[in-house]
Amino acid sequence: MTDTNNSLVQIRDLYKRFSISGDFLDQIKFRGGKLVREQEHVHAINGVSLDVIQGEALCVVGESGCGKSTVARTVMGLLKPSAGEVSYRGERIDNLDDKALLPYRKKMQMIFQNPYASLNPRMTIMETLREPVQFHNPSLSAVELRDKIHEVMHSVGVDPSWGERYPHEFSGGQRQRISIARALAVDPEFIVADEPISALDVSIQAQVLNLMMDAQESRNLTYLFITHDLAVVEHFGTRVAVMYLGTLCELASTKNLFAEPRHPYTRALLSAIPRLEDDRPDFIRLQGEVPTPVNLPSGCVFHGRCPHANERCKQEIPALIPLADGSQVACHGVEEGRI
Amino acid sequence: MSDTSFQMDPQPSAWQRFKDSHFFHSFKIDRVAQLSFLIFITYVILALGAPLLSPYDPYDLSQVDILDSEIPPSWEEEGDERFYLGTDAQGRDMLSTILYGTRVSLTIGICAVLLQAFLGIVIGLTAGYVGGRVDSLLMRFADIQLSFSTMMVAIIVLAVFQATFGTELYQDLAMIMLILVIGIAEWPQYARTIRASVLAEKKKEYVDAARVMGFGRLRIMFRHILPNTLSPILVISTVQVANAIISEASLSFLGLGMPVSQPSLGSLISSGFEYIFSGSWWITVIPGVVLVVLVLVMNLLGDWMRDVLNPKLYKG
Numbered sequence: 153m154t155d156t157n158n159s160l161v162q163i164r165d166l167y168k169r170f171s172i173s174g175d176f177l178d179q180i181k182f183r184g185g186k187l188v189r190e191q192e193h194v195h196a197i198n199g200v201s202l203d204v205i206q207g208e209a210l211c212v213v214g215e216s217g218c219g220k221s222t223v224a225r226t227v228m229g230l231l232k233p234s235a236g237e238v239s240y241r242g243e244r245i246d247n248l249d250d251k252a253l254l255p256y257r258k259k260m261q262m263i264f265q266n267p268y269a270s271l272n273p274r275m276t277i278m279e280t281l282r283e284p285v286q287f288h289n290p291s292l293s294a295v296e297l298r299d300k301i302h303e304v305m306h307s308v309g310v311d312p313s314w315g316e317r318y319p320h321e322f323s324g325g326q327r328q329r330i331s332i333a334r335a336l337a338v339d340p341e342f343i344v345a346d347e348p349i350s351a352l353d354v355s356i357q358a359q360v361l362n363l364m365m366d367a368q369e370s371r372n373l374t375y376l377f378i379t380h381d382l383a384v385v386e387h388f389g390t391r392v393a394v395m396y397l398g399t400l401c402e403l404a405s406t407k408n409l410f411a412e413p414r415h416p417y418t419r420a421l422l423s424a425i426p427r428l429e430d431d432r433p434d435f436i437r438l439q440g441e442v443p444t445p446v447n448l449p450s451g452c453v454f455h456g457r458c459p460h461a462n463e464r465c466k467q468e469i470p471a472l473i474p475l476a477d478g479s480q481v482a483c484h485g486v487e488e489g490r491i
Numbered sequence: 492m493s494d495t496s497f498q499m500d501p502q503p504s505a506w507q508r509f510k511d512s513h514f515f516h517s518f519k520i521d522r523v524a525q526l527s528f529l530i531f532i533t534y535v536i537l538a539l540g541a542p543l544l545s546p547y548d549p550y551d552l553s554q555v556d557i558l559d560s561e562i563p564p565s566w567e568e569e570g571d572e573r574f575y576l577g578t579d580a581q582g583r584d585m586l587s588t589i590l591y592g593t594r595v596s597l598t599i600g601i602c603a604v605l606l607q608a609f610l611g612i613v614i615g616l617t618a619g620y621v622g623g624r625v626d627s628l629l630m631r632f633a634d635i636q637l638s639f640s641t642m643m644v645a646i647i648v649l650a651v652f653q654a655t656f657g658t659e660l661y662q663d664l665a666m667i668m669l670i671l672v673i674g675i676a677e678w679p680q681y682a683r684t685i686r687a688s689v690l691a692e693k694k695k696e697y698v699d700a701a702r703v704m705g706f707g708r709l710r711i712m713f714r715h716i717l718p719n720t721l722s723p724i725l726v727i728s729t730v731q732v733a734n735a736i737i738s739e740a741s742l743s744f745l746g747l748g749m750p751v752s753q754p755s756l757g758s759l760i761s762s763g764f765e766y767i768f769s770g771s772w773w774i775t776v777i778p779g780v781v782l783v784v785l786v787l788v789m790n791l792l793g794d795w796m797r798d799v800l801n802p803k804l805y806k807g
Contacts, residue, residue: 229703269697272697272718273697274718275715283714287704287705331700
């Protein structure tokens, strides 16, 4: 079980729903002779609880649309949770207004997925990097400011003499470095990285990943790393959280998860990693499609596709159960010992 | 890393960057744009230099002689060497009056558009970025405003003003009133265009990045989003200046614009209209041609700019 004392960020029973039925007038429907108000929601996150421990790199994996990015954006305060709490060092932050959040903005930063959209096209690199430093440290002199920015640029391998250039003059990998530099410029402790390398080509991915690992070591950072690339997880992550349809299936250390996946979904996911030897007898084919997050399945969200599902799985939502090796699994089958 | 092949040339100057840009390149190959730009610049120079360039001062009554009235242009048989484009019904030199009139028309057009742009940018940015109820409210205002035609609003406001405060005060304030009326009546054009671009821009990750940095709303709106919506603003501005000049001319033609003592192109056309059937065509036709050419080159420039800055044709 995780020790809450050294956890940096705590996420408790987080829910996030998005309304998809438009404004008030669109919601009013005529049913059976009566006017009724109907609202439909996408249930993006359904009761996720996570602890990010100081100094670790917690990877969140899952397929497209499972709510990984929504978790990241809710933690950063870009979205307000529908229910649940987000705390930073024990202080609740999800209900603070912009002004009260300001001290946390300096400590929590985010790296975005698309390096082509995450830099303002009308600002030079220097302006992009200078603005946050100046904003959070208004007392710095011009020389200190410049030194600080040059130091950050050096640390991500961007030459300070490129500062007067605009983002479109750089390649994707260079832009992502600049994006990382922007996040590092305010000296954060915690970085949420939302698929930071999925838009880069493979040769650049390793560079950026190594850069992030170096930064973690030299600046004592904690990462919440959202990805769908399991090879990256194995290389980068301290612990892994597997998500499916807005819920957490399994949370384990990287070593344990790859050696011994418990949850049926995790097993299927890991067996789908392409490997050099082609004859894999244990390749798990899941039946059907991911259900729609608008009408969630009852009970375990995975029961419709799970080969081990029984009546209990259809009725009861499984909770995360801690196991002997410190992993946590949300599965009735694992709990009952039948898987 | 600084001396690897990544090292690029020394930073080009702003002028050099402009010369290398797509914008300048398409200007170089487009004859229509070049010609329009040349004519437009000529207009601006003539308007700015009117007091120096014009042979007479049409505002100075001591230089006007009623006996010189309705002299045709100098190339006509009855023309007079002193008045190259002839004189109007009061004996003012047409050339000087047109130069001063262009100045008045351009001033009103540009100031009215600045006012439109200011209102439209503030309202459009707020509506687009804040969204929700604020957006609905502001855009319904815009819809209501658009459902009245500009001319109708302007005619009512100016006529009521003239009736309430008397013609004399009106003549003193005519230019300011025209700028205010045309400026306020047309802001929804800007607001809608900017709101649409803001809606597209605010979904981009650089806005999220700015929010994560903790920047305030105003800073994000004006420093991050606004510079990225400037190309549509530039395009509608050229067309709107032309529209504002036309509106001013129409109002002056209807007698609600600039007074005869300080004529704009529109009021010149209007004042000559009474004499057109008695043979004095030049009082109406020459300022008319000047006005049409001015509006035409501005519209051509606007069209060209819209094509060049269209992200579907060119991205950058």
